[in-house]
Amino acid sequence: MAWFTFPADNLLCRCLGISITVWFTLLFVFIIMPAVLGVSFGIRSFYMRTLLKIFEWATLRMELGAKEKNQELYKPLRSEPEFEMADIFYFCRRGVESIVDDEVTKRFSAQELKSWNLLTRSNYNFRHISLRLTVLWGLGILIRYGVLLPLRVTLAVTGICLLLVLTTLVAFLPNAELRSYLSEKVHLMCYRICVRALTAIITYHNRYMIFSNGGICVANHTTPIDVIILANDGCYSLVGQVHGGLMGMVQRAMVKSSSHIWFERSEVKDRHLVAKRLGDHVADKTKQPILVFPEGTCINNTSVMMFKKGSFEIGCTVYPVAIKYDPRFGDAFWNSSKFGMVSYLLRMMSSWAIVCSVWYLPPMNREEGEDAVQFANRVKAAIAAQGGLVDLIWDGGLKRAKVKDVFKEEQQKLYSKVLVGRLSVH
Amino acid sequence: MGSRASTLLREEEIEEIKKETGFSHSQITRLYSRFTSLDKGENGTLSREDFQRIPELAINPLGDRIINAFFPEGEDQVNFRGFMRTLAHFRPIEDNEKSKNPTASEPLNSRTNKLLFAFRLYDLDRDDKISRDELLQVLRMMVGVNISDEQLGSIADRTIQEADTNGDNSISFNEFIKVLEKVDVEQKMSIRFLH
Numbered sequence: 278m279a280w281f282t283f284p285a286d287n288l289l290c291r292c293l294g295i296s297i298t299v300w301f302t303l304l305f306v307f308i309i310m311p312a313v314l315g316v317s318f319g320i321r322s323f324y325m326r327t328l329l330k331i332f333e334w335a336t337l338r339m340e341l342g343a344k345e346k347n348q349e350l351y352k353p354l355r356s357e358p359e360f361e362m363a364d365i366f367y368f369c370r371r372g373v374e375s376i377v378d379d380e381v382t383k384r385f386s387a388q389e390l391k392s393w394n395l396l397t398r399s400n401y402n403f404r405h406i407s408l409r410l411t412v413l414w415g416l417g418i419l420i421r422y423g424v425l426l427p428l429r430v431t432l433a434v435t436g437i438c439l440l441l442v443l444t445t446l447v448a449f450l451p452n453a454e455l456r457s458y459l460s461e462k463v464h465l466m467c468y469r470i471c472v473r474a475l476t477a478i479i480t481y482h483n484r485y486m487i488f489s490n491g492g493i494c495v496a497n498h499t500t501p502i503d504v505i506i507l508a509n510d511g512c513y514s515l516v517g518q519v520h521g522g523l524m525g526m527v528q529r530a531m532v533k534s535s536s537h538i539w540f541e542r543s544e545v546k547d548r549h550l551v552a553k554r555l556g557d558h559v560a561d562k563t564k565q566p567i568l569v570f571p572e573g574t575c576i577n578n579t580s581v582m583m584f585k586k587g588s589f590e591i592g593c594t595v596y597p598v599a600i601k602y603d604p605r606f607g608d609a610f611w612n613s614s615k616f617g618m619v620s621y622l623l624r625m626m627s628s629w630a631i632v633c634s635v636w637y638l639p640p641m642n643r644e645e646g647e648d649a650v651q652f653a654n655r656v657k658a659a660i661a662a663q664g665g666l667v668d669l670i671w672d673g674g675l676k677r678a679k680v681k682d683v684f685k686e687e688q689q690k691l692y693s694k695v696l697v698g699r700l701s702v703h
Numbered sequence: 704m705g706s707r708a709s710t711l712l713r714e715e716e717i718e719e720i721k722k723e724t725g726f727s728h729s730q731i732t733r734l735y736s737r738f739t740s741l742d743k744g745e746n747g748t749l750s751r752e753d754f755q756r757i758p759e760l761a762i763n764p765l766g767d768r769i770i771n772a773f774f775p776e777g778e779d780q781v782n783f784r785g786f787m788r789t790l791a792h793f794r795p796i797e798d799n800e801k802s803k804n805p806t807a808s809e810p811l812n813s814r815t816n817k818l819l820f821a822f823r824l825y826d827l828d829r830d831d832k833i834s835r836d837e838l839l840q841v842l843r844m845m846v847g848v849n850i851s852d853e854q855l856g857s858i859a860d861r862t863i864q865e866a867d868t869n870g871d872n873s874i875s876f877n878e879f880i881k882v883l884e885k886v887d888v889e890q891k892m893s894i895r896f897l898h
Contacts, residue, residue, distance in 0.1 A: 360842070360858045362866070362882055365765065365821055366891040368845065372769035373793050374894050375759035377737065382757055386740060675758050684762040689847030692764065696846065 359699040364692075380669060384580050385676045387608045421627045429474045429626040436470035437523075441530045443467070448533035460534035461512050468509045477631040479506055486637035487511055488596055491562045493555070493588050496598040497660055498570035499578040500611040501618075502625065503600055506633060513568035514558060518542060536564055552591060559593045566596065571653065572673045577610040578602050580667035581660055584653040594640045597656050599664035603632040614676070636663045711747070712783070720784065724791035724811055730896050734790065738783050748780035749773075764845050768824045776829065792820045795893040815880070817892040822879050833874040835859055 311318055443463040450456045472479070487510070494513060496503060504515060516538045519528065528539055538554055558564055571584035578601065589595065602609045607628025611621050625631065638659055643652045654670075661668035712735050720731055739745075741753050754770040755761050763769065773781045773789045781789075791811035809816060825833045825841050838859045846855070866874045866882045874882075 360862060362825075362862065362879070363886045363891065364845070365824055365841070366886075366888070368763055368765040369769060369821060369824060370793070370892060370894060372760055372763045372766055373790065375757055375763070376754065376769075377734070377790065377894065377896065379757050379759045381759065382740070671758060679755070680758040680761045684758075685764060685766075686847055688762055689764050689845065690849050693846040693849035696850070 360696060368692075380580075380667075381671045381675055384576050384582065384669070385614075386577065386612060387610050388577055388579050388604060421629070425476070426623075426627050429476065432470060432474035433622075433626070436467050436474055437527065439470065440464075440467040441526065444530045444534040456534060464508065464512055464531075464535065468505055471505050472509045475502065475505070475625055475631050476629075477502070477506060477509075477633065479509065479632075480634045481510055482634065482636045484510070484637060486596070486639060488566060488640070490564065490566060491559060492566045492594040492596050492640065493559060493591065494566050494568050494596045494598055495571050495584070495588065495656060495660075496568070496600055497578075497581045497664065497666065498572045498575055499600065499602060500575055500609045500621075500625075502609060502631065503570065504568065506600065506635065507568060507598065510635070512565050514538060514565045515568055516540075516555070538567070548587060552587060555588065556591050556593075559591060571657075574673040574676055575611045575613060576673055577612075578604070578666070580669045581657050581664070582669050582671055582673040584657045586649040586653050589643070589653045589656070590649040592643065594642055595652075595656055596640050597638040597660050599636045599638065599660045599666075601634050601636075601664040601666070603634075606630045606632045609633070634664075638663055716784075720787050723784075724787050725794055726787065726791065726896065727898060729898055731787070733897065734787065735783060738786055748782050749786065750780055764847070765824065765841070768841070768844070772820065772823060792817055793892060793894045794896065796889050812893070814888050817888050818880055818883060819876065821888075821892065822876050825874075831876060832871075833879070835863055835872065838862060838874075 307318065307320065440463070443466075444460065447456055447459045447463055450459065494507070496507060507513065508515075512535070514535070514537050515531075517528075517540070519525065519539045519541055528537070531537055532539065536558070538558060540551065540554075555567060558567060567588075569588045571586075571588055572582050573585050576582050607625065607630060609625065609631050616624065641652075641656055641659065643649070647655075658668050660666070712732070717728060717731050720726065721728065726734070738749070741756070742749055743753060743756070744750070751770055751774070754773070755766070760766045760769070773786065775781075775785065788811065794812040796812055796814070822833070823829070825837060827837045827840060839855060842855050842859060850858075863872060863874060866878050868878055868881070869875070
């Protein structure tokens with residue numbers, strides 16, 4: 278019945294229309310216009326004050342009511358820390374979890390490989406699986422020990438001999454400029470021979486970041502070969518302890534033609550002396566940049582551990598470099614507690630190859646208000662991010678030393694806070 | 704490193720450990736390689752120093768008590784069987800195990816055995832009772848120097864008062880179970896073992 282609904286419809290529409298108009302007018306006048314003009318009527322603060330008055334009144338009513346009925350409105354505060362016997366479960370579980378797997382100890386042994394690269398040393402579950410695989414492995418041994426190893430040993434010996442002879446010769450030259458120029462060439466040449474002796478296939482990234490003088494180059498440390506890999510691409514002044522034997526001869530020869538910083542064992546402990554020598558070297562703009570490995574020990578290339586702050590206190594520009602080895606071809610990590618230097622070199626020379634990537638990162642300076650430790654951590658984070666390594670705060674020195682008690686005291690303090698903090702929850 | 708890991712663990716041993724602890728084959732081999740990596744002396748057993756070399760365990764306030772739980776009374780070395788037997792306490796309780804074989808002896812990771820492990824952490828002299836002194840000592844280990852002697856003493860007193868039902872001023876294992884009956888022990892004392 279169209280004509281029956283029509284008037285009612287009309288009325289409904291009209292009511293709706295009026296209310297909507299009123300609604301929008303109010304909105305416009307009281308909220309939008311003042312907002313546009315930046316004027317306030319004080320409606321919101323009035324609203325807030327009213328609400329507060331209502332809340333106070335309500336609380337008062339509740340408390341009166343509770344008092345009449347003699348009920349507790351709030352739970353009483355206890356003045357003592359709350360201990361539960363179940364608290365021990367937390368420490369227990371954390372402890373056993375760290376026994377089953379922890380972040381630190383696995384950095385000091387070679388990483389596990391998912392695929393097998395035909396070297397028994399990198400496979401934990403080597404069993405006789407099939408004839409073909411064993412034959413392939415046998416062939417691999419033949420090639421590696423019969424062909425590659427003698428070739429590499431010859432190259433290495435040639436490289437070292439040339440280094441010794443040529444640097445001694447260059448040292449005799451009177452002209453300082455010619456001497457430094459030639460010594461650079463000699464060093465680079467010998468390092469290139471050594472790199473081929475290891476069949477190291479290196480990819481350098483961002484080579485435009487390479488710098489010439491007056492700074493410190495820091496890198497993560499996996500093996501002593503790091504030095505050869507970096508020195509292959511630029512001339513650095515090395516820092517290290519004085520060794521005896523063959524290493525010592527090489528060190529003395531190198532010093533004759535270019536400046537390196539070799540410390541006596543006793544001097545290493547004296548931090549000020551170390552810092553002074555580094556500082557002097559850096560200040561001299563004609564000298565090459567210094568190469569430092571702030572971790573202080575070899576880590577297995579899955580993570581970067583705490584950087585020692587010594588080199589970051591000197592106050593010069595730091596050039597970070599990230600080195601990442603590809604473990605599929607041969608594990609470059611030197612586990613110094615398991616292998617001596619000679620057996621390590623033999624293992625290196627009988628692997629398939631050493632494949633690695635080197636990234637040169639933009640230079641970093643210490644910022645205002647940053648202390649040496651924070652600066653070191655910042656550089657460490659940059660290196661870890663570039664190399665795809667885990668950034669750990671643990672000290673690489675934990676390889677040999679015990680962890681300091683101060684960390685346990687931290688844990689105890691945290692638990693005490695939890696105990697005392699429980700009373701505020703109740 | 705190398706092929707040592709599997710050749711020293713025979714299949715029969717793996718089966719025995721599987722039956723005793725309930726771990727799977729791959730979990731046992733994985734834990735065996737962890738065991739060997741912790742065993743710096745390479746003599747097939749772990750000493751207390753081997754455990755303390757784990758930094759995250761060394762900074763745990765109850766680290767020494769947990770390490771102690773691995774070693775049977777009076778011994779200083781734990782072999783792989785003992786290692787697994789202790790770790791088995793932390794295996795999560797699976798639903799299908801609850802109904803299986805009710806006549807068999809209680810599995811190592813049952814609720815009671817988990818509680819027994821925790822009880823033994825408190826019970827320093829292994830006399831099956833937690834005395835006020837023992838509770839104080841463990842509390843002191845957990846809080847270090849941050850809470851005073853008197854406060855610690857009153858915490859210990861209150862805890863024993865609430866738990867002790869037979870009035871001997873110490874907590875027996877049954878009283879311990881009663882105190883923790885509402886706590887989700889199964890979840891708090893289990894860790895995920897990767898397959």
